Amino acid sequence: MQSPAARSDIAQPPQLRHTCPMSLPTAYSALRTFRRPALALPGLWRVALVIIGFEVAFSTTPYILDPYINWSWPDAVLETLNYAGFGLDLAALLVLIALLHRRGPASLTGPFGPLLRDLGRVLVAVCLVLLVQQPFDLAPDLRDLILAPLGHWFLWLIPAALAILLQVTTEEIYFRGYLTQQLAAVSLKKRVWMLLPSVYFGTSHLLNGDGLAEGAMWAVWAAMLGAACADLTARTGNLGAAIGLHLGNNLFAALVLGFMGAPGFGLALFLLPDTAETINTAGLEGLATTATLFDLAYSAMGVLVMWLAARIAIRA
Template sequence: MPDTMPFETFVSPARGRPQIWRLVLGLVICVLAMVLWLAALFGLLVLVIGQQEALGLLQGMAEPTTPRATLLLLATFVGMALGPVVAVRLLHRRRVGSLVGRRGRTVRHFLVAVGTTGAIYGLTLAVWTVQFDGEPNLPPDLWLTLLPLALLGVLVQTGAEELLFRGYLLQQLAARFASPLIYMLVPSLLFGMLHFDPATMGANAWAVVGSTAFFGLIAADLTVVTGTIGAAWGLHFANNVVALLLISTKGTITGLALFLTPYAADEVTITGPLLMADLALVSLVWGVLRFALRP
């Protein structure tokens, strides 16, 4: 029988005020926090570089192919992180730290997941280079200069998404509903829909939603098994470091990548099979992490 204690410990702070109206209002607060943060960020840019330059940067976020636009895009996720922080304090009267689980376990799970995912992805990239040649993007010296800031940006971006989907939303749904079909599946489907982008992905758009929702389901399962968001965050962070900073797919977020793929995101004949391979790869990482971090 699986040990449910880590998950019960993770969810218990949310059981004090589990009403659905609080969660709905909390999600409204999350949306408002993102909007207000974006407005504040734009205001700061106007003060520093002027209105026209600031507008140009914001427009560049729609197609983040430069380092500045990509770093700015990653910075917008601070607003996503602020939403759950405000919601749990204001509506649920619980500690912000309860969103992540026990601190020591969270850090350990994060590091194990980063190392495991990085090792498996590294081997996969070696296989990928046998079939494909990456195209140079950023000059190596510029890439190295930007790397610390880029890593921080990816840490913020992935951490914000984990706080919202595997922290706040999963916890509050689990506090109200006993079925994993609700507290695991609903956040995963919402996470998938967040990545719906037919303009970039073309005919692959719904396939990307499905694969992202599957990734979210794996992250949710790791959270349930371990009782922290550490493993999910580590998997997400390592995945996005590869996808955003090492080899980015053409037509996506490429501004901080060292290399680009020789194919674009909307080339179904190539990216379709690769999406299936990604699902298999993520499943492998999930299996290894589930074994390594079992209670």
């Protein structure tokens, strides 16, 4: 009689058996089940076509939406529409995966019941952590703090939160769902299914920064966040915990504290002036670099704390 470990990969195509080592940390045992839908049609050429197609869809979405947008609308409206535009990217992704892998949406997320449970638990845990952390972030800059009109903020709170949920879900289905599954079908080594999608996720944030140094900080931070979400996905076998962590982070970044002129600042309740330009124009490049490195270290600690809170919430 075969052992459970041997039976778990019995449907694995013969050409892949030698590339998928049986050794996998116990904490990641759920990854075997999570990657199973990807074993049916695993070819890397299919993955490459999906990546190309998704990037084309992502790049063309703004041009598709542009004729329907009035750029004189309030920032809150434009920001909400920007997040909601990820719905087109998600639709394109699902069509590509259906055509190239013959897979439906449910195969990308893991079981729906555990997904909702883990999403709720992690979202609450991460929000509680950020509720404690944010006042400390604001303390040195309280004199410069600007409070957005409360009526305006409450008006857009629910539509913006739903649009951000759509954005986060799209990214998690793509990076931690599809790519993690397909790469885990090739190899169960962490540098394949965790590192590669996380670096890809990080580089997609390069343009968020003002200049190369700040863009690199965004990329490294996003790669760390991606690795944390991939770890949670492998521990649970569904996208719930990853969506919860990502959603909690993005809700606070977009709806609570923003910097004037930074991406997504139009929805924030509290606003601070962006000091990066002031530092650079003063000719203090060394100080700017030091500040960037400090911000990166601080952001890394923030990701670590959110990840630990998520693990406690899912008891993993």
